[in-house]
Amino acid sequence: MTKxxxxxxxxxxxxxxxxxxxxxxxxxxxxxQCPDCxxxxxxxVSAEKEIIDMVEVVPNHGFNEAVxxxxxxxxxxxxxxxxxxxxxxxxxxxxxxILIPASRDLFTRILxxxxxxxxxxxKIYFVGSTLARIVTPFAKSQLNPTLLVVSILLxxxxxxxxxxxxxxKETVWNT
Amino acid sequence: MRELEHEKDIIASAVExxxxxxxxxxxxxxxxxxxxxxxxIRNYHDAEEITLDTFVRCFKSLKSFDRxxxxxxxxxxxxHNLTIDFLRKSRKHYEHLDDRPADEMEIADTKTKEPATDxxxxxxxxxxxxxMLQLAPIDREIVILFHKEEKTYQEISTILKIPETTIxxxxxxxxxxxxxxxxx
Numbered sequence: 001m002t003k004x005x006x007x008x009x010x011x012x013x014x015x016x017x018x019x020x021x022x023x024x025x026x027x028x029x030x031x032x033q034c035p036d037c038x039x040x041x042x043x044x045v046s047a048e049k050e051i052i053d054m055v056e057v058v059p060n061h062g063f064n065e066a067v068x069x070x071x072x073x074x075x076x077x078x079x080x081x082x083x084x085x086x087x088x089x090x091x092x093x094x095x096x097x098i099l100i101p102a103s104r105d106l107f108t109r110i111l112x113x114x115x116x117x118x119x120x121x122x123k124i125y126f127v128g129s130t131l132a133r134i135v136t137p138f139a140k141s142q143l144n145p146t147l148l149v150v151s152i153l154l155x156x157x158x159x160x161x162x163x164x165x166x167x168x169k170e171t172v173w174n175t
Numbered sequence: 176m177r178e179l180e181h182e183k184d185i186i187a188s189a190v191e192x193x194x195x196x197x198x199x200x201x202x203x204x205x206x207x208x209x210x211x212x213x214x215x216i217r218n219y220h221d222a223e224e225i226t227l228d229t230f231v232r233c234f235k236s237l238k239s240f241d242r243x244x245x246x247x248x249x250x251x252x253x254x255h256n257l258t259i260d261f262l263r264k265s266r267k268h269y270e271h272l273d274d275r276p277a278d279e280m281e282i283a284d285t286k287t288k289e290p291a292t293d294x295x296x297x298x299x300x301x302x303x304x305x306x307m308l309q310l311a312p313i314d315r316e317i318v319i320l321f322h323k324e325e326k327t328y329q330e331i332s333t334i335l336k337i338p339e340t341t342i343x344x345x346x347x348x349x350x351x352x353x354x355x356x357x358x359x
Contacts, residue, residue, distance in 0.1 A: 012347050016328075040354075047353045050303035051322040056206040057213055059223045064201050067230045068194065 004030070007037050014041075015048060087161070183242055190237050197234060204247075205230075208254050211319055214304075215258050215312050225261055229254040248326070251334045255316065262312075306356035314349040317342055 010027045013019045019027070031038045182203075188196035208229055213222035233250050240249060307315050316335060320326045321342075328339040335342070 012350070015350065016343065016346075043354045043358050044350055047303065047306075047350065047357050048322055050357065051307075051318060051353075054210075054303060054307075054323060056210045058206050059209050059226055063205065063223070063227065064198060067201060067227055067234070068197060070227070070231045071197075071234045 004034065004037055007031075007034070008040065011037070011041050011044060015044060182246055186237065186240065186242065186246060189234065200234075200246075201230060204250055207324065208250060211251070211316070211324070212254055212258055214307065214315055214319060216262065217308070221261060221265075225254065225257050228257050232257070245330065247324075248330045248333055251320065251324070251326075255334050302357055303353070306353050309356055310349055310352065313337075314345055314352075317346050318349050318353070321346055 007027060007030050010019065010023055014024065014027060031041055185196045185199050189200060205226070209222060209226045212225045212229075213219065216222055216225070229250065233253050240246065307318070310318065313335070317331060320331045320334065321328075326334070328342055331337075331342050332339045
């Protein structure tokens with residue numbers, strides 16, 4: 001501590017990089033005349049210099065590689081997860097609808113047991129059945145080997161497609 | 176100013192997935208962040224883990240980084256938050272805003288807990304390093320951020336989430352203590 005509180009505060013202000021030009025002139029003038037304040041100032045400046053000169057430490061060799069490996073990890077986007085769930089549900093219901101004749105009757109009964117949605121379902125059914133007739137001329141036929149093979153191939157294709165989505169990486173390196 | 180512009184270009188490249196840009200940021204900030212964390216928690220392995228997590232978190236959320244702000248302040252904020260989380264989880268004491276003296280603090284002493292091989296990796300503790308150990312962790316952070324990293328009070332306030340006036344008071348007190356320890 002110095003005897004001159006006012007200049008001690010100015011010294012702190014100087015180290016805070018907040019001293020004005022006029023204050024600095026006043027401080028330097030005082031320091032040239034007061035050994036106590038001069039010693040106080042020099043010791044603080046010396047401590048500051050030692051802090052600045054402190055050695056920077058580096059982590060282990062291989063640190064960069066560890067960071068890059070962590071950010072390269074596969075991450076499945078949210079939309080891919082949703083698409084997979086919906087796709088799988090579609091495949092299962094498609095197979096059930098095609099392969100189990102009773103499911104079609106059950107499906108129709110459940111739908112038509114609620115009169116409020118009959119109209120909406122009828123519209124969807126009309127669009128769906130029209131599309132089905134165009135896309136699959138054999139949609140109304142009973143189970144046959146061709147239909148079975150097409151269904152299996154379609155299902156395998158869907159699983160491969162969604163499997164590809166899972167393997168998509170979040171980060172692509174442009175090296 | 177030119178350096179900051181260059182850094183912004185590097186960040187933009189990193190967002191695009193350029194590995195060289197990531198390495199450039201790593202090489203630029205790795206020693207500073209690691210030293211900062213190490214001087215706060217005083218344990219080489221834990222400091223390394225926190226530094227790694229800092230960069231991983233930083234790079235993974237780089238897209239959301241507001242480029243009108245300073246990258247350096249942002250990454251120091253992440254490092255500080257992870258350090259605090261670590262100390263909280265490991266139930267180590269971290270003096271934040273109270274006025275308990277530093278000698279009441281439990282500071283992990285790597286000399287007694289780490290194997291000899293880790294000594295080689297640690298920096299030789301100089302007089303100022305020993306004096307820094309006598310400071311509370313929060314004061315050490317303030318001193319390093321202000322004097323070594325040349326952060327402004329405003330930036331330190333953002334990183335540590337402490338009012339600027341508190342930072343100034345603590346820094347003044349820490350300076351006097353360091354001076355006494357170094358000269359005494």
